[in-house]
Amino acid sequence: MGGIHMIHVLFVCLGNICRSPMAEAVFRKMLEEEGIADQFQVDSAGIGAWHEGLPPHEGTRKILDDRNISYQGMKARQINNQDGEYFDYIIAMDEQNISDLQFLRDQTSNTNIAKLMDFVEKSEEVNVPDPYFTKKFDYTYQLIEKGCKALLQTIRQERGV
Template sequence: MINVLFVCLGNICRSPMAEAIFRQKVKQAGLQNKIVTDSAGTGNWHIGKRPHEGTLAILAKYHVEDEQLVARQVVEQDLSTYDYIIAMDASNMKHLNELNTLGVNVHLHKLLDFVETSQVKDVPDPYFTGNFDEVYDLINEGCSALLAFIKDKEGI
């Protein structure tokens, strides 16, 4: 199994949105028996909570399943459990690199690094901007590119 973890700040907006969208793309590609996905936040404010209502609304708008989404905090063990850890922004990447005290060799990337044509490098946090539509579009494009990358890299 290939394990993919999406990480944002609080795990109620961007990373659960990415988890749900990516899971749907994996299922549509018939790869649900090869790729597992999850999400976490760098902060602990929302542990155990469902995603933000804006995230739930945009997922419903595009008919993306959201039932399994519950916030948790990223922990150092995740760095050795997951094959790909995908951050939403540079701040998340910084936190993940600081968390990696054991120097675990894991694929750490920002989601939009997979979208070569993207002018935006960080997925903005809709908790602060309120723009869930823009974030959905960026994450959807990033997840498509990430899945293509993983399929190519892993030969699946």
């Protein structure tokens, strides 16, 4: 089946324990349900290294457990320069993440760096609020689910998947 280019998607938030691992898990589940998971590599990372090596936050794990979405093997990591070269899509959760990713934008022209909610038409939010601070994991999940659906639709259109 030569010629199929793997599509690399990286979700980014502040510490990589709440929003970005939730998005990674939700997006993986969508790809599995669509039967196209073998065409993608999905990961997540944080701006900071505070939680490096830790599993997703208990609030994120509960939301994913309630919906039977796997997060097995996921551990927080910090984004690095190589991510800018490797990933086709780097999807941030908020404006501050986008600002913090400027170092990658300066070194790559092929990577699509955007906020997750940029893909949602007429979204009630422009950022995905951090449930680490808001404690609103259900609301975060709702936004991430909408964003991931819209992102997948965009990738399908752009890449013919």
